[in-house]
Amino acid sequence: MTAQPAIAVENVGYRASDRVILSGVSFNVARGEVFSLMGQSGSGKTTLLKCLGGLIRPTGGSIRIDGHDIAAMGEADLNRVRLRIGFVFQYAALFDSMTVFDNVAFGLVQHRRAKGSQLRTIVRERLADVHLEGAEGLYPAELSGGMQKRVGLARALAIDPAVLLYDEPTSGLDPVTGRAIDDLIVETRDRLGVTSVVVSHDIPTVLRISDRAAMISEGMLVALDTPEGLRDSDEPLVREFVHSADSGG
Amino acid sequence: MATEGAAVRRNGRQSNALYDTLIFVGDSWGIALQAIGCILRGKVRLRETVRQMAAIGVDSLPIVVATAVSTGAVLAFYMSGVLVQFGADAFTGGTIALTFLLELGPLLAGVMVAARSGAAIAAEIGTMVVTEQVDALRSMAVSPIAYLVAPRLAACVAMMPLCGFVSDVAGIGGSIVMASLHGVPVEAFLDSMRLMADETDLAKGLIKTLWFGLTIVAVACRQGLRAKRGAAGVGRATTSSVVLCVVLIFVSDFFLAQLLTGASVATQ
Numbered sequence: 212m213t214a215q216p217a218i219a220v221e222n223v224g225y226r227a228s229d230r231v232i233l234s235g236v237s238f239n240v241a242r243g244e245v246f247s248l249m250g251q252s253g254s255g256k257t258t259l260l261k262c263l264g265g266l267i268r269p270t271g272g273s274i275r276i277d278g279h280d281i282a283a284m285g286e287a288d289l290n291r292v293r294l295r296i297g298f299v300f301q302y303a304a305l306f307d308s309m310t311v312f313d314n315v316a317f318g319l320v321q322h323r324r325a326k327g328s329q330l331r332t333i334v335r336e337r338l339a340d341v342h343l344e345g346a347e348g349l350y351p352a353e354l355s356g357g358m359q360k361r362v363g364l365a366r367a368l369a370i371d372p373a374v375l376l377y378d379e380p381t382s383g384l385d386p387v388t389g390r391a392i393d394d395l396i397v398e399t400r401d402r403l404g405v406t407s408v409v410v411s412h413d414i415p416t417v418l419r420i421s422d423r424a425a426m427i428s429e430g431m432l433v434a435l436d437t438p439e440g441l442r443d444s445d446e447p448l449v450r451e452f453v454h455s456a457d458s459g460g
Numbered sequence: 461m462a463t464e465g466a467a468v469r470r471n472g473r474q475s476n477a478l479y480d481t482l483i484f485v486g487d488s489w490g491i492a493l494q495a496i497g498c499i500l501r502g503k504v505r506l507r508e509t510v511r512q513m514a515a516i517g518v519d520s521l522p523i524v525v526a527t528a529v530s531t532g533a534v535l536a537f538y539m540s541g542v543l544v545q546f547g548a549d550a551f552t553g554g555t556i557a558l559t560f561l562l563e564l565g566p567l568l569a570g571v572m573v574a575a576r577s578g579a580a581i582a583a584e585i586g587t588m589v590v591t592e593q594v595d596a597l598r599s600m601a602v603s604p605i606a607y608l609v610a611p612r613l614a615a616c617v618a619m620m621p622l623c624g625f626v627s628d629v630a631g632i633g634g635s636i637v638m639a640s641l642h643g644v645p646v647e648a649f650l651d652s653m654r655l656m657a658d659e660t661d662l663a664k665g666l667i668k669t670l671w672f673g674l675t676i677v678a679v680a681c682r683q684g685l686r687a688k689r690g691a692a693g694v695g696r697a698t699t700s701s702v703v704l705c706v707v708l709i710f711v712s713d714f715f716l717a718q719l720l721t722g723a724s725v726a727t728q
Contacts, residue, residue, distance in 0.1 A: 266595050290601035298599035304592035318600040321607075370600065 215278055217242045217374060217406035218263065223282075224271035225258055225430075232258045233269065233430045240408060245400055247409045247417040249452070250427035257301075257378055259427065260410045264298045264376050265289045276374060294322065297367030297405075301379040303359035305351040311338070311362050312347035318370040337365040340402075341395060357388035364395065368403070375399065377409040381416050389413070393420050414453055418442065426452060484682070484704075491609055491685070492678035498603070498610040508611040516577040516612065517619025521626055524572045528627040531564060532556070532634030540642040553649035554656025556635045561661040562721060565628035567713055570672035573616070573623055574705035578680040581612055582701035585684025586694035594685070604685065613677045620673035621666040628665065664720045671716060672709050679705050 216239035225233040233255045240246040248256040261267045262274060265281045273280045281292050305314050315334045319325045325333055338344055341361035351359055360380060367375060377396065381389035397420050400407050411417050417424050418438040426434040426441070426449055434441060434449045441453055498504055535556055543552050585608055588594050594604050632653070640646050680701045687697035 261595075264599055266598055286603075290603075293599060293601040296599070298596070300592045300596060302592065304596040306593055306596070307591070318602075321600065321602050366596075 214242065216240055216275075217244070217277065218246075218408065219275040220259075220263070220272070221275075222272035223259070223262060223269045223274060225255070225262060225267070226270045231430055233262070236272070236427070236430075236432045238425055238432060238435055240406055241422075242406055243400065243404050244422045245397065245407045245409065245420050247411060247421040247424035248427055249411055249414065249417045249424055251412060251452070254427045255430040256410045256412075256427045260376050260378055260408065263374075263408060264296055265293050266298070294318075294370055295373045297364075297370060297372035297375045299360065299363045299367050299375065299377045299380060301382060303351070303356075303363035305359055305362055305366070307351050309350075310347065311343070311349050311351070311354070314351070314362055315365045315369050317366060322370070324370070333369060334365075337369045338362075340368060340399070341365045355388075357384050357392065360384070360392055361395065364399070368399070372405060374406045374408070377407065377411075379411055379413075380409060381411065381413050389416065396420050414455070418453075487686070488678045488682040491605060491682050492613065492674060494605045495609040495613045495677075495681075498606040499614050503606050504610040504614055505607070509614045512611050512615035513619050515580070516573065516616050517622055520573050520576050520619075520623055523576060524569050524623050524627050525630040527568050527572055528560075528565065528630035529634035531568060532560065532631035533638040535559065535564070535631075536635035536638035536644075537642065540639040540644050544643050549644050550648060550652055551656070552639050552644045553636075553652030555652075556639070557632055557653040557657040558661060560628050560631040560635070561657055561665045563665070563713075563717070565631055566624045566665045566668040566672065567709065568631070569620065569623040569627040569669055570676070570709040570713075571706055572627075573620065573673070574676045574680075574709060575702055577616065578676045578705045579698050579702050581677065581680035582684040582687075583694055583698045585681055586687030586697040589685060589687045590690055590693060609677065609681045612681065613674065616673040616677045617670055618673075620669035620676075624666050624669035625662075628662065667720060668713065668716045671712060675708050675712060676705050679708060 218240040220239070221237050223233055223236045224231070236259060238246075248259060250256045258267065262269045262282070263276075269282050272282065274282050276292055276296065279288075279292055281289055284292070305311075306317065309317070312334055313320075315337050316325075316330055319330055319333060334347065335344070338346060341364050343358060343361050343365065346354070346358070346362070351362070354362065364375075380392050380396065384392065393416050396407060396409065399405060409417070409420065418441070421438055423435065423437055424441055425432050428448055434444060434446050436444065441449055444450060444453070536552070539556060540549065540552050543549050543555070585594070588608070594608075597604050597607055636646055636649050639649050683697040683701040683704070687693045
């Protein structure tokens with residue numbers, strides 16, 4: 212008997228107006244795995260990630276998080292599942308009128324999971340997890356891009372998720388900061404055992420951090436393999452995409 | 461063939477406009493009803509509601525006073541001249557007071573709050589949408605309707621009668637000053653006002669402001685929540701919010717006037 216996957220995506224499709232964004236996408240993500248979705252801009256990978264996070268509903272197929280089909284459930288049930296999913300947005304999506312402390316504490320305060328000294332302790336711990344001790348009083352506008360992404364990760368971690376979804380975690384960052392974020396993703400998985408799905412078109416990031424990765428092209432899954440398998444793939448689309456990084460493209 | 465093509469395109473445009481209008485009405489009502497549901501279930505943040513009451517209501521009062529005083533003074537300037545000329549100056553106070561209590565006071569308050577606070581609501585929520593802050597709320601199982609719309613709706617509906625009342629007082633005050641400068645004694649103005657207008661007229665006007673408050677927040681939040689494509693999208697959402705709010709305030713004012721005063725006029 213095989214263990215139930217943390218995420219099971221089956222034949223997922225998404226149409227917006229008359230445009231097909233995703234078509235027949237299927238894959239499983241095992242517990243504690245770092246799974247990457249790569250592909251060119253506009254290939255549908257962010258749409259797929261938002262479907263996994265319950266932010267948009269697929270127009271076909273099923274998405275099971277811990278066995279619960281989030282594509283078919285009502286908003287109240289979906290909210291219960293969302294609390295097991297942390298979402299790290301491409302541009303961090305921090306609440307710009309709140310301090311770093313209030314951003315990280317937000318989910319806990321809204322769902323009355325902690326208050327007072329317990330809340331302060333959790334926020335400090337989550338900020339320490341992302342190496343941002345002492346940043347509690349700053350506002351998002353006072354942070355660099357890399358710091359904002361780390362606060363976004365701390366906010367996602369605060370609600371103690373089983374699954375973490377990262378949308379382009381290294382885009383817009385310099386290589387050194389990007390590498391620090393890569394390390395943080397792996398470190399977070401190793402320490403907390405969370406299942407991670409990373410959307411990226413940054414090939415070095417995908418190859419460095421992933422246990423397995425899938426390539427999406429024009430809304431369809433065209434390859435799924437380990438980083439080594441993708442590097443050695445004979446599939447022309449995959450070869451072109453993966454080796455474009457080697458040639459600096 | 462060319463005429464047929466033009467007719468098809470025209471029909472297409474008309475059906476698109478009708479479809480868009482139905483979507484807009486359904487969306488706005490849906491948002492308003494969900495927010496009312498949150499308020500009735502006590503799922504509204506009290507501190508944020510009080511903050512919004514200050515932002516939407518109290519902070520709007522200076523521009524409401526400024527526009528109402530000016531409008532009242534201009535109205536008195538024209539009316540007192542004509543009424544004094546025909547020896548009907550005894551009606552000046554009552555006519556102006558009725559005009560303000562039933563119509564201009566609530567309308568000016570509605571338009572000013574729509575222009576100031578409605579625009580601010582649409583811009584703030586629109587910016588949150590395009591920067592994915594609203595998605596971040598949803599990802600943490602927080603309803604944007606409960607978190608963003610409900611406090612603003614409760615605050616606006618609660619503060620609009622105050623804005624309407626202040627508009628009435630400021631408008632009538634401005635008209636008293638101007639009328640006295642044109643030969644209508646203050647005492648005569650007030651006597652006429654007491655004779656022709658009463659608390660029922662004040663109440664009818666203030667009831668209108670409740671509807672205007674609901675309309676402003678429903679439309680502004682709807683436009684903000686549907687904003688897309690960056691700063692330009694937020695700009696479009698803000699502009700369309702103000703235009704739609706003002707148009708809807710004027711159109712609904714016509715029907716509210718019929719509903720609230722039409723019956724009493726017909727029986728007189």
